[in-house]
Amino acid sequence: MTRFLLLLSTAYMCATSALAMGPWKGNAAPCGGDLACELGERSYHVMEPEDWDGVTPLPVLLHFHGWSRTGKHAQRSDRVGASAKRRGVLLVTPNGRGKSWNFWTAGTEDVPFADAVLDDVNRRYPVDQKKVYVSGYSYGSAMAWRYVCQSGADVAALLAVAGSIDQTETCPQAPEEVRHVHGLADQVMDFPMGPGGDVTYPVALWRRAFGCNGAGAPQKDWQARSFLTFSRTSWSCAGRDVTLDLHPGGHFIPHGWIGRQLDELLGLTPSYP
Structure with missing residues (x-):
């Protein structure tokens, strides 16, 4: 009788745990951290945030790694992985084919691949659909x-670090x-200086797409660390915002x-790290 009750208790705990994880994980092959999520011939990595209860819908950061890297590198980075994990954000890092990305043309296979990654993430996790962010570094x-x-x-937002497509494109x-x-x-990804030394040219494509006119509004300089100062300019146009942060340094994730x-974006008190 005691053994029966123990087995019954164990079964109940397992069922409760499965429900807490949610039905979205039910038929998915396990993955996470260094264990890649397989998607046909390709794959991606996913890292859950700290103290997630297994039920609450998650903001998502889809991050494209730099050239000659993989999704694992971004997961392990304090400037990417740890930043997302501490803020309750699910980090999703696809693996580029040949450790790179084909961003040169609109017909690249990497766009439908990224769509498939997000679809798979939605099958595995409860996603807050209003808080899906996309970022990348360099080629990413x-x-x-x-x-x-x-x-x-x-x-919801593009968070781009030191890399872009041709500013004359139409999206x-x-x-x-x-x-x-x-x-x-x-x-490395040369600063895209505009005509006449226009330092706001790196976001010219989006300013044009959103109908932003004028030089933008200079914001207060800010720092995350004392050795690097950001100069910020912002535009608010037809309900869409564009923000450009410039710093005097070179090619890195600040x-x-x-x-x-x-x-x-999440309405949190700014903090470091």
Whole structure:
């Protein structure tokens, strides 16, 4: 009798645990952390936030890694992975084919691949559909631009770091908000200086797409760390916002930048890290 009650108790606990995880994980092969989520011939990585209860819908950050990297590198980065994890955001990092991305043309296979990644994430997790963000670094930033350009209608914000597509392109879709950061001394993904030395040119495509006129509104300089100062300019146009952060450095993910954007988007008190 005691053994029967023990088995019954164990079965109840397992069933309760399964319900807590939610039905979205029921038929999905396990993955997470270093264990990639397989998707046909390709894959991605996913990292759950700290202290998630297994039920509450999650904001999602879809992040495209830099050239010669993988999704695992972004997961392990304090400037990407830890920033998302601390803020209750599900981090999703696709693996580029050949550790790179084809962001050059609208017909790239990487856009439908990213769509498939998000579809798979929605099968595995309860996603807050109003808080899907897309980011990337370097080549990955250019891929993030390409993705929202072709398939960004349901994206709440683009968070781009040191990379973009050609500013003369016309995009069939767009996110609700654009935030871009670039170093003035970047010589890897060269800073896209505009005609006449226009330093706001890195977001010219979106300003044109959103009907933003004028030079933008300078905002107060800010820092996440004392050794790097950001100069911010913003535009608010027809219900869509564009923010450009510039710094004097080169080609890197600035300490605290992604975390600061997530804080502002999620209505959290800005913090570091």
